[in-house]
Amino acid sequence: MxxxxxxxxxxxxxxxxxxxxxxxxxxxxxxDPFRWSEAPAVAGGDPLAGLLLHICGQQISIRAALAVYGRLLGLLRGGPSPAALAALTMEQLREVGFSRAKAEGIRDLARRLTDASLSLAALATASDEQAVTALTAVRGIGPWTAQLYLLHQLHRPDVLPAGxxxxxxxxxxxxxxxxxxxxxxxxxxxxxxxxxxxxxxxxxxxxxxxxxxxxxxxxxxxxxxxxxxxxxxxxxxxxxxxxxxxxxxxxxxxxxxxxxxxxxxx
The missing domain is CATH 1.10.1670.40 (Endonuclease Iii, domain 2)
Incomplete structure (x- = not known):
């Protein structure tokens, strides 16, 4: 790595x-390539919170993404966790502002984190290619989201989100x-x-x-x-x-x- x-x-x-x-x-x-001005106050250093914020930001403005993320946190009460995400229904995810595709992606992410087919902790020591492959296996996470996660959460030095x-x-x-x-x-x-x-x-x-x-x-x-x-x-x-x-x-x-x-x- x-x-x-x-x-x-x-x-x-x-x-x-x-x-x-x-x-x-x-x-x-x-x-500083690793500074994401919106993230520290909102997601802190939590890898799941950072990934959720990047998913929220797909194809919408950061302002809209922060609003959706804030409503999602309101449902999660104790903060993001695989179990808390898995407990949310499709209707709840749609009500906070996710499209159907994004809501399905959040549910797939929760399933993978719960059954350990995806480990965010393991990404810290994976190669860039391995980390992108693991993340893009999740429904709704494409190369752009995965690369932004590598940049902002994992602080990788050689990321080019060419898309x-x-x-x-x-x-x-x-x-x-x-x-x-x-x-x-x-x-x-x-x-x-x-x-x-x-x-x-x-x-x-x-x-x-x-x-x-x-x-x-x-x-x-x-x-x-x-x-x-x-x-x-x-x-x-x-x-x-x-x-x-x-x-x-x-x-x-x-x-x-x-x-x-x-x-x-x-």
Whole structure:
């Protein structure tokens, strides 16, 4: 099993191997890939609570996921446990906000934990591949949920959730791609980032958050995401480091703007 290297070491190696990563680190620093801001106060360090929160978060916003998770905790009273989960009926799970598919998945998870066909404790010493295989055997847990669990709960250093749409969008921004790569294309693109893909993932998510935040504050973005500002034309040009794209027009009296959220180019 791979052990996480200290963040500085991992980011130094990423910067040495990839000029795009080097530029992003200069712009956005070295985010902690294992920090999940919503989890500590809600799930703490409990592995089952963390897994349930990730299941709640499938295909919905974190705000909605936290609401569903909070209602689920209200049913579990003493906190999540295999026995408490197994005691919940399909109707109770549906009432707290789970879809039928998710409710069936929760019940399957409870059964597997109860009969010991799945051990969350054993995942701590399993390889990444073994842990993903064990988790995806549960109904309703796909690669994305399993990989996020490896990242946030098990703190594995080389996780790339290539199916994550936001991560693929961020890769398009960072690498000046004409469109978001497919999952397989992102996996190939990320090959030089091994064995530190968790760190690269955290960096790309930071890029995406900054992009969305600043775009929301200043208007539409003309970057690799393909959105066009009304009545404006993009003029692609490369930056000195190859990070950013200057696909935005220059505003009246202003400087060029890069594709990471309407930030003045230096």
């Amino acid at each position: 791979n052990r996480a290297l200290p963040g500085e070491h991992a980011y130094r190696e990423l910067a040495a191997r990839d000029t795009v990563m080097a530029g992003l680190i200069d712009l956005y620093g070295t985010p 994550d749409v936001g991560l693929r969008h961020a890769a398009a921004l960072a690498c000046q791609l004409p469109r978001a790569p497919s999952a397989s294309e992102l996996t190939a693109l990320a090959e030089p980032w091994r064995p530190h893909r968790s760190y690269a993932t955290a960096l790309l998510w930071t890029v995406l958050r900054a992009h969305r935040s600043e775009r929301g504050a200043r208007g539409p973005c003309l970057s690799a995401c393909g959105e066009r500002a009304r009545g404006r034309q993009s003029r692609p040009a490369a930056t000195e480091r190859g990070v950013g794209c200057r696909r935005h027009p220059t505003p009246p009296g202003g400087q060029g703007l890069d594709c990471y959220g309407w930030r003045p180019l230096k």
